[in-house]
Amino acid sequence: MFGREHTDREYEHELHQLREQLLVMGSHVETIIGDSITALMERDTALAERTIAADKIVDRMEVELDGLCLQILARRQPVASDLRFITLVLKVVTDLERTADLGVNICERVIELNAEPQLKPYVDIPHMGREAQAMLRDVLDAFVAKDAARARNIIERDQVVDALYAQVFRELLTFMMESAHNVYRATRLQSIAKYLERMADHTTNLAEMVIFMVEGEDVRHLTSRGETDESVRRNDHN
Amino acid sequence: MNLAVKTTEAPAGSLEVSDLYVYYSGKKAMGPVTLTIPGKQVTALIGPSGCGKSTFLRSLNRMNEMIPGCKVEGEVRLDHEPIYGPGVDAVAVRRRIGMVFQKSNPFPKSIYENVAYGLRIGGMNDRSELGGRVEAAIKQAALWEEVKDRMHESALGLSGGQQQRLCIARALAVAPDVILMDEPASALDPIATAHIEELIHELARDYTVVIVTHNMQQAARVSHNTAFFYMGDLIEFDRTEVIFTKPKQARTEDYITGRFG
Numbered sequence: 410m411f412g413r414e415h416t417d418r419e420y421e422h423e424l425h426q427l428r429e430q431l432l433v434m435g436s437h438v439e440t441i442i443g444d445s446i447t448a449l450m451e452r453d454t455a456l457a458e459r460t461i462a463a464d465k466i467v468d469r470m471e472v473e474l475d476g477l478c479l480q481i482l483a484r485r486q487p488v489a490s491d492l493r494f495i496t497l498v499l500k501v502v503t504d505l506e507r508t509a510d511l512g513v514n515i516c517e518r519v520i521e522l523n524a525e526p527q528l529k530p531y532v533d534i535p536h537m538g539r540e541a542q543a544m545l546r547d548v549l550d551a552f553v554a555k556d557a558a559r560a561r562n563i564i565e566r567d568q569v570v571d572a573l574y575a576q577v578f579r580e581l582l583t584f585m586m587e588s589a590h591n592v593y594r595a596t597r598l599q600s601i602a603k604y605l606e607r608m609a610d611h612t613t614n615l616a617e618m619v620i621f622m623v624e625g626e627d628v629r630h631l632t633s634r635g636e637t638d639e640s641v642r643r644n645d646h647n
Numbered sequence: 648m649n650l651a652v653k654t655t656e657a658p659a660g661s662l663e664v665s666d667l668y669v670y671y672s673g674k675k676a677m678g679p680v681t682l683t684i685p686g687k688q689v690t691a692l693i694g695p696s697g698c699g700k701s702t703f704l705r706s707l708n709r710m711n712e713m714i715p716g717c718k719v720e721g722e723v724r725l726d727h728e729p730i731y732g733p734g735v736d737a738v739a740v741r742r743r744i745g746m747v748f749q750k751s752n753p754f755p756k757s758i759y760e761n762v763a764y765g766l767r768i769g770g771m772n773d774r775s776e777l778g779g780r781v782e783a784a785i786k787q788a789a790l791w792e793e794v795k796d797r798m799h800e801s802a803l804g805l806s807g808g809q810q811q812r813l814c815i816a817r818a819l820a821v822a823p824d825v826i827l828m829d830e831p832a833s834a835l836d837p838i839a840t841a842h843i844e845e846l847i848h849e850l851a852r853d854y855t856v857v858i859v860t861h862n863m864q865q866a867a868r869v870s871h872n873t874a875f876f877y878m879g880d881l882i883e884f885d886r887t888e889v890i891f892t893k894p895k896q897a898r899t900e901d902y903i904t905g906r907f908g
Binding site for chain 2: 413414415416420466486487488489490491492493625
């Protein structure tokens with residue numbers, strides 16, 4: 410008794426399908442991040458355009474997955490880990506879709522940059538791109554493996570991306586101060602770095618959701634919630 | 648102690664169960680079970696057929712004693728007073744801990760007489776006092792508006808849902824502390840079920856309610872606490888929101904999510 414599969418095979422199949430489709434969507438987003446960085450590095454406008462078009466698939470999958478979740482909620486009244494999983498999918502698709510949109514934004518900036526000579530060799534931005542892509546891959550793996558420890562590790566890695574962004578920002582400022590002719594390209598590169606930094610934030614959200622799915626613990630905004638409690642206490646003493 | 652007389656201070660109506668075992672013809676059917684059912688809340692008992700939940704429910708008001716070959720060990724205390732103590736009258740216990748069954752079972756008498764019956768047995772004869780208590784109980788069971796003009800018609804003419812609420816009124820008339828319900832809505836349509844569930848919410852203001860249900864959504868909807876039984880053991884007992892979002896035991900999780908193997 411008490412196997413891990415649902416007695417109702419149809420229900421089991423629906424949940425399985427939801428999990429599979431979510432992973433397919435995740436891998437599409439991962440490809441979009443990788444291709445947007447390749448388009449930047451290789452100054453490949455055609456690849457940037459193809460990547461923008463590929464975002465349509467992600468948009469469609471978001472709608473389909475939302476629909477599947479609503480259908481399961483309405484028909485199966487899921488509870489416990491199933492309920493946590495389905496509410497998680499509803500949120501995950503939003504973060505995934507936004508991550509793909511940021512990939513589209515990168516491609517749009519790449520097309521603009523490719524019309525100009527290259528400002529500087531790109532070092533930190535591709536580093537950020539690889540890290541954002543790896544974080545997404547790892548969070549999807551953590552999701553499949555139901556591995557909360559790996560998800561916690563991803564949350565810590567967000568700080569690396571934040572630090573890289575600060576570094577890129579400082580460097581681009583020096584270019585802009587050096588010559589007004591650099592501003593157009595530098596602001597585009599700065600936007601790209603910001604998009605990558607935002608991608609890592611979305612991935613951090615996903616990692617928090619994986620922890621919630623596995624452990625049932627909500628780890629979002631722990632610091633800010635802690636500060637709020639502290640400030641409440643301080644106000645009480647006043 | 649005299650269980651028939653309620654003390655003036657409002658009792659909390661909590662049931663403390665410790666190391667309770669039930670045997671049928673020498674064979675263990677349930678136990679050991681230790682838990683405290685909080686007063687004036689709804690506690691749901693869930694689990695597959697034969698898991699011991701109805702046996703447990705019946706042991707809470709000594710209903711098991713009516714079954715030949717049944718033996719109970721351990722202790723159940725209502726507001727700290729043992730209900731299995733020496734010299735404690737089982738009938739008096741059942742007056743304070745009433746029961747409503749799966750199939751409504753009104754007497755083949757009038758609506759009024761059904762509710763007045765328990766009070767008459769208890770020695771109440773004053774006509775106006777009886778009338779007042781009957782009306783109050785029927786109102787509390789959310790049935791008054793539907794039956795006030797036909798109090799002296801047969802109870803058997805009521806619909807299934809109305810009969811079940813009449814049985815609840817009958818249990819309430821003798822002013823118990825606890826109401827035990829064994830699948831009270833399983834034979835009713837969704838509207839009648841919603842009426843009963845609404846009523847259970849209302850009753851929890853004044854009474855402790857313990858309900859056995861096969862319908863897990865019903866347990867999730869109506870109860871404050873949920874106990875999951877499996878093969879005669881209490882597997883998990885916690886706040887209902889915890890049981891249905893983050894149960895601690897894998898067997899609870901498997902059962903409520905529908906993974907029966």
